[in-house]
Amino acid sequence: MANKTGKAFDFRLFKRLLTYTNPYKKTFYFVAFTAILLSLLGVVNPYLTKVVINQSIVPKDASLLVNFIMLMLGALVLEVLTQFGFIYFANWLGQQVIRDIRVKLFAHMLQFKKQYYDQSAVGRLVTRAVSDIETIASIFSQGLFMIISDLLKMLVVVGFMLYQSWRLSLLVFLILPLIIYATRVFQKKMKVAFEEVRTQVSNLNTFVQERLTGMKIVQIFHREKVEYARFKAINEKHKNAWIKTVWYNSIFFPIAEMATSIAIGLVVWFGGLRVVAGEELNLGIIVMFIQLIQMLFRPLRQIADKFNTLQMGMVAANRVFAVLDTKAIIKDQGTLIAKNLQGDIEFKQVSFGYIPDELVLKGIDLKVKAGETVAIVGATGAGKSTIINLLSRFYEINDGSISIDGINIKDFQLRSLRNEIAVVLQDVFLFADTIENNITLENPKISLEDVIAAAKEIGVHDFINTLPGKYQYNVKERGTMLSSGQRQLIAFLRAYVSKPSILVLDEATSSVDSYSEQLIQEATDKITKGRTSIIIAHRLATVKKADKIIVMDAGKIVEIGTHQQLLQKEEGYYKSLYEVQFLEYDI
Structure with missing residues (x-):
């Protein structure tokens, strides 16, 4: 060179x-x-x-x-x-x-x-x-x-x-x-x-x-x-x-x-x-x-x-x-096509670090049954979002294995794996395009009728109809024409119309108005029903409804259980976290 x-x-x-x-x-x-x-x-x-x-x-x-x-x-x-x-x-x-x-x-x-x-x-x-x-x-x-x-x-x-x-x-x-x-x-x-x-x-x-x-x-x-x-x-x-x-x-x-x-x-x-x-x-x-x-x-x-x-x-x-010449590509050597997955997820002794020798996850063992809604809670930096990134193979793990339906995710073709996993991130990114194109991402298999039907199912259709141009409304760069709550609703609809086998949600309701928060909660209930869902929980209502709560601290799972089970643990990490962060939201 x-x-x-x-x-x-x-x-x-x-x-x-x-x-x-x-x-x-x-x-x-x-x-x-x-x-x-x-x-x-x-x-x-x-x-x-x-x-x-x-x-x-x-x-x-x-x-x-x-x-x-x-x-x-x-x-x-x-x-x-x-x-x-x-x-x-x-x-x-x-x-x-x-x-x-x-x-x-x-x-x-x-x-x-x-x-x-x-x-x-x-x-x-x-x-x-x-x-x-x-x-x-x-x-x-x-x-x-x-x-x-x-x-x-x-x-x-x-x-x-x-x-x-x-x-x-x-x-x-x-x-x-x-x-x-x-x-x-x-x-x-x-x-x-x-x-x-x-x-x-x-x-x-x-x-x-x-x-x-x-x-x-x-x-x-x-x-x-x-x-x-x-x-x-x-x-x-x-x-x-x-x-x-x-x-x-x-x-x-x-x-x-x-x-x-x-x-x-x-x-x-x-x-x-x-x-x-x-x-x-x-x-x-x-x-x-x-x-x-x-x-x-x-x-x-x-x-x-x-x-x-x-x-x-x-x-x-x-x-x-x-x-x-940069070799920063996820190796896609899988031969299996991930389609209509049941959604049984298992992490076995998974370790990972964004920087060599600085592990973010340290020997994680985690099982999620098909159809379960699992909430992950923990302090900032505990490794919650990292689990989401690893499941979709945005990063390669250092040690251990991750499997879905008993098959190592590396054995799936990368594109087909990601087609079966829908992710709604906390920081929603929208392109300078119409509402429809931001939802379908110009997937020819998803029609406008499909989008409208899905929007009605999760309670977003009325909100979109209030916009000038409705589904053809251009949200401009990064969706600046919409509020944070509205962008979140569009992201939920984007995930829902893709009909994923596994749903991953990084909820973000701390900065939205009460009306948008209610719509987001209704949308969450709808799209998680009947499918495996992993939620990084910021809201008490979501934590309470989860089938299982994973409590993380410093890259390790410290507690697992339902809301009531974890509250009964004296001096438990979740109980302490609940009292400090969640109690103010309890009704």
């Missing part, structure tokens, strides 16, 4: 990138062919210019002048058409490649463990999936083929120069090492500079995304000035990274221009003396060499510029491939 050592080019990374052109080989070869043709056509008009001067202008033959002008016009039209095909299909190829890479990247990211997202900045991942991949397109549209075309054109020009006049060619070649050396140094410096640019772009995207998402917190705690100052500092680093690239450009391009002018001056001086002295050199060759020098030196300057583009694309490709 490319790194920050200043290495000018990484051929292994480039070879890997080229594999994405395999489905478009015909276009790839066509673009390569037009690049070769452009290099050959480049010397046609300079040669015709020499012929026009020597055979028409100097002898003052007007009839030949018209013929040569028509030849030059034909060559120009052919070059323009070739240039059009080259530019269009090079860009077309680039867009096809980045479409394929972006689709592959997004599909890969969809399979990541939840732990990966816990540890990764969203803004940085957005940068990889959007702007970095757009930068990769420039490798094909402005980098790779442009460089090949320019190199071929330079080779043709050098050979043609030697064929026409080796003495004038040697004068030009005296200056050539200077600009080649300057170009090489420029490429290395720009590689490091562009690494820094991409890093600062990523940091800027991450900062802006997080602050816009958390703007409510920023304003509630009067952090506007502090965050503004931090943004200015990050933006300053971003500016400085770009200024460094401008600095290198400002040095290199004047040097390249000066080298071109010196080479032209030497040719005019030496060639002019030979013409005046009546030697074999003529005015046409001098004019032709002036054109050829510009054709030779201009690609060198352009190659440096295009190499910058190529390097930016390579840096972006390196970052994108780093995500593609």
Whole structure:
């Protein structure tokens, strides 16, 4: 992979990138062919210019002048058409490649463990999936083929120069090492500079995304000035990274221009003396060499510029491939399809930690019978939500086993397992879409009629009908157009219409109004009836109705029983928790 050592080019990374052109080989070869043709056509008009001067202008033959002008016009039209095909299909190829890479990247990211997202900045991942991949397109549209075309054109020009006049060619070649050396140094410096640019772009995207998402917190705690100052500092680093690239450009391009002018001056001086002295050199060759020098030196300057583009694309490709190479995927090696599960759940000596050597669950043994409603209670950090995450295989356990209906959950195909488990989280996430699409998640198997019928069953239909547009009401980003209680009801309905075998609820009623709380309780009673349900309980009513209560503390199960059984334990953990947290809600 490319790194920050200043290495000018990484051929292994480039070879890997080229594999994405395999489905478009015909276009790839066509673009390569037009690049070769452009290099050959480049010397046609300079040669015709020499012929026009020597055979028409100097002898003052007007009839030949018209013929040569028509030849030059034909060559120009052919070059323009070739240039059009080259530019269009090079860009077309680039867009096809980045479409394929972006689709592959997004599909890969969809399979990541939840732990990966816990540890990764969203803004940085957005940068990889959007702007970095757009930068990769420039490798094909402005980098790779442009460089090949320019190199071929330079080779043709050098050979043609030697064929026409080796003495004038040697004068030009005296200056050539200077600009080649300057170009090489420029490429290395720009590689490091562009690494820094991409890093600062990523940091800027991450900062802006997080602050816009958390703007409510920023304003509630009067952090506007502090965050503004931090943004200015990050933006300053971003500016400085770009200024460094401008600095290198400002040095290199004047040097390249000066080298071109010196080479032209030497040719005019030496060639002019030979013409005046009546030697074999003529005015046409001098004019032709002036054109050829510009054709030779201009690609060198352009190659440096295009190499910058190529390097930016390579840096972006390196970052994108780093995500593609990330092995943060839950292993889906199961062969069994989970369908119509009974819902018998068993945890055997399950241990798990989000961080190595820091266990959150410590040897958990738990059995839930089919159709049971089990409440899990405990202090914050006891491991309640972790049990939910492990059941759906959002994380891999360290030790032990988890089984459903006597089958290890690793033996089920991951997708089919999650289809049988519906989860309603405490923090409800809604997309910027309609109520209907947020409930069905655009599952073609769930019709609007199914949604309405389910909404009526759990008592949510009347609430949705009060919204403008009803089921077609757009809730906007993260469901901001709805209250927390309304978002919770939508989440309940989303779970209910999926007809899961196992239901997992992380109740959140502490911040909702009494009306929404009543609807949520009714919905809870309805959707848990007749199916295995695991509830992280925050409400006394739910705890009382549970068939079994699991009491957790510091990653261990400390008590199991019904509400009444646990209250009868003197100095019991649940009794203490009940008196401190739940008694105020008792009626």
